[in-house]
Amino acid sequence: MTASGQERAEARPGEGMDGAMVLVFALACGAMVANLYYAQALIGLIGPALRLPDSLAGLTVTVTQLGYGAGLLLLASLGDLVENRRLILLTVGGTGLGLAGIAVSGSAAGFLAASFVVGFCAVGAQVLIPLAAHLAEERNRGRVIGNIMGGLIGGIMLARPAANMAAAGFGWRAIFWFSAGLMLVILAMLWRILPRRSPRSGLHYGQILVSTLHLLARQRVLQRRAAYQGLVFAMFNLFWTAVPLLLAGRFGLDQRGIALFALAGAGGALAAPLAGRLADRGLVWQATGLALLGLLLGFLAAGWMAAAGWLLGLAVVAVLLDAATQTNQVAGQRVIYSLAAEARSRLNAGYMTVVFLCGAAGSWLGAFTFTHGGWWATVLTGAGLAVMALLIFATERRPR
Template sequence: MKQLSNSVLYLLSISAGLIVANLYYNQPLLNQIALTFNVTESAVSNVALSTQLGYTFGLLIIIPLGDKITNKKILRVDFIVMILSLIAAAISNSLILLIISSFFIGFTSAIPQLFVPMAAQLSDDKGRGRAIGIVMSGLLIGILGSRVISGFVGEEFGWRAMYYGAAAMMFALFLLLKIKLPKISPNYNGNYLDLMKSLWFYFKTESSLRLAALRGALAFAGLSAFWTTLVFLMEDSFGYGSSVTGAFGLLGIVGALAATVVGKINDRVSKNKIILFSILLLILSWGIFLVSANSLIGLVIGVILVDLGLQALHITNQNIIFSKFPEARNRVNTIYMVGFFIGGAIGTSFGAIAWQHFGWTGVSVLGILLSFIIGIVHLSYNKKII
């Protein structure tokens, strides 16, 4: 099997982070956007919700094509729509236009999920966990770092400047990928309809895939509820703006940097043990959030733990499904990530509702309940399918 070179591996990692950042630039900016359009906190949360829903549809429609069409062709069309969507968001003169633009930003920003199966495909069994971990490290650093960047840019230059900057960044990245990214020839010979039908076949017949998707969805629902409402907590309890909220992303990067370590551990330690440890970390982090509505130190500790818990759970889930289904890694990753981001979209919506009616206590209790449900589901079914 052709080995994955470190240069290509880190290119995939960096690219994944830069592209996926598009999904999260809006979160520290929600308060500014609400003021611009004179809407409620609940209404403006639809910007984040629309972005995540777009990403989910992008996963479902675009990523399976990685098993059929060369990556170069997919990237060419995707980047054109992505850049136009970012510009449209920057010039939006109403909330509804921004929500529509955000959907297409999310839709086109799904392509990093082509990079994770690519890394798994080009790695041997002993190095697969490490490769997944490195790509996921870049992806998660992009998620977390995006909030730091957008928080600063939003406070200094306004929220529209962030979208203009992202469009310019994506244009430069496209040129780099066009030159450096190796061409991957897919091995699926059926038509697109059969390709999509096979998604249902894998979902229906493989219980380990369904369980991994459910674990990931519940965990990401909690994290999305946290990041969607943190900007409101920081404003109400501490009087801080978007730059401080975004700076919390730096703390989450501590967990993201552990991706390589988690990946290596996945190659040696029981995946069941890693999953149980991840669930305990999630429960602990949400318990800390519950008592930290007025404590920056508590919030700092909670952010580090919740990101580390999600990171360990997510990489382990992907290692399980990629190892079991080597002939269809893009398709099983599609199923897993669609579930993952449906969970994120639900978490964003429920987090906003919990905040509006019960404040930070409601958000924290929601996170605790979601984490306990992960544990219950996993302990009930994992012996049968892992």
């Protein structure tokens, strides 16, 4: 796999991935998805710098999320149609250009346009993961996906503290310059290691998009796994939207303190490789049930920890919630990638679109419940979502 350009060998299903390739995939996915969360941590600095009124400052986050949603719908499923290596390299390059555009923007319009490009191209991470499933051996596919997902969730969790720390030392534009440079490094690494993969689906672009919707409408297993993870990701975003408000108001933490709390919560990403190993052993049902039960108990514990003023206990709960989220995600992707090898990108596109929409609703719920009902309203909402997921899970027959 060291040749370049057109001479590069075609990827064969199940040919395996070495440790270095898995590490690069994990780094690339984490770095690309982290770009969705930098502005969320810096909204209080970016809005005034771009002369955005407070009522519109949220657009600096929303437009990036809209770009990612559009990319999930329009771009991710292309992994079943066009040569994967070229598609991935183009998205990484496009992400880097968008980040540079954000860093040099002098107006709100320029910032928002570049933010949409970043969100749209960051979907390249959702092309890399199905490619990894294609390359991984069947016997350890869950472990490979788990290791890569550990990198992805690590990127999500590290994005906010990294943005806060960079802004404190060098201004809000620094993190975007840094990430643009990181995209160039990742582009070079992927250029060297990515094999070619040319899907032979026999479909054109319109048929690929329709096929994605058909898979979501007809595959009961896909629907079930999307429902589980959609509710789980809504809980995840609910917690991480509201907890900074709690930390500032109840515990008096400043931006650096909140960043350190988020950094501690990133420890939950370590559960992803373990979840992959459980899935490879056929323990998907058990891993899913454990994750959903852990989320229910975690939200209830979060209420008690805050009421008792125990910050360390709340940090432990954050790790538990993140670990449960990752366990369910890895178990779910292990299942859906086994449904149809020739349609993995479409399966992933449909799955992640549902998960992303539910996550966006969770973010809104986090802000709404905390503003109008306080921390216990947020906690009970999260617990209610966990109960809903457990009720759906109760209808799933335990495999022999």
